[in-house]
Amino acid sequence: MNHRVHIPTGDQLIELLGLPEKAAPEAVLAAIDTALHGPLVDFLNRPGKTLRGQMVKIGYGLALGADAGDQSREMTRILCDGLSNCVEALHAGSLIVDDIEDDSEVRRGQPTLHRRYGVAIALNAGNWLYFRALHHLLSLNMRADIERRCIDLLNRTLLRAHYGQAIDVGMPIDACEQAEAYDLCMTAIRLKSGTLTSLALSLGGAAASGGDDCLILLERIGERLGTALQLFDDLRNLERPDPHDPTRSKRLEDLYQRRPSWIWAFAARTLSPRDYSDFKDAVRQLPDETLLHDWLTRRQFKQSAADAARAYLDETLSFARDALGEGPAVETAIGRIQAVSKMISGA
Secondary structure: OEEEOOOOOOOHHHHHHHOOOOOHHHHHHHOOOOOHHHHHHHHOOOOOOOOHHHHHHHHHHHOOOOOOOOOHHHHHHHHHHHHHHHHHHHHHHHHHHHHHHHHOEEEOEEEEEEHOHHHHHEEEHHHHHHHHHHHHHHHHOOOOOHHHHHHHHHHHHHHHHHHHHHHHOOHHHOOOOOOOHHHHHHHHHHHHHHHHHHHHHHHHHHOOOOOOHHHHHHHHHHHHHHHHHHHHHHHOOOOOOOOOOHOOOOOOOEEOOOOOHHHHHHHHHHHHHHHHHHHHHOOOOOOOOOHHHHHHHHHHHHHHHHHHHHHHHHHHHHHHHHOOOHHHHHHHHHHHHHHHHHHHHHO
């Protein structure tokens, strides 16, 4: 399988469930496979960038500040892979739950889990991934103080992400005053998306016994990178659909649902009150896209919003380079962050 989240099977599953060792009820295992493991394998095998998982190793290298010896390098790989799996589990769970709350039709080129298996099965699978992340973290045999720190980081991230989701689903963005819309959108993006990338970097830093100042810096860099990732994801929401592309139904989803996004944020920040009103009127005409398409084309809105997103990403890279200083470990990390940034922006 292509996914990185381990799903317990065999004796490990029997022990976890407390089933009789020699007489595991086949009906129980079959029900679990149908209602949990099967849907999870379906979702987790769909192609994804695993960008956040990559950030764990970057954070570890930055906090360590020097190359480890051959023996400890293998231990480092195992630990970073384990923490990456935790982050990927959280991310996958958040996508499943987010799709339910948005009633999205498509995720990663296929029907969303709740559309394919029903809300009850999808919600249970998404929540299982949250708890699987914590369970896996506790299995990594980390030093007690490091483990405690990682647990604190994970729990804080989950709390903050749910606050972000509350903002996302709590109020139609077109009902918000223009002067407040930018901050509301960017706060939702930062809490929903920025915090998970922040977690990835800081988990790596914590595993390498990074100090408080180091972890605070990694959190700030990760939060900005995660925010940039979401800005470019939101921009793809405006792309003209390919009739042969199974993901086309996600087009304009953030606008249809009046959810906080970079599109709304950029419009609120840059448009005059009259133009912003015209933008909202065009959105309210959906699913008839005629007025919105004309409005976007006349103002070259998508290009301007993309330029602003790239400027945000460039500022993030400059901030990271200035804050991290110099040295071989920093240069290696910056190179990896730049590679991730190219994937984020599609450059």
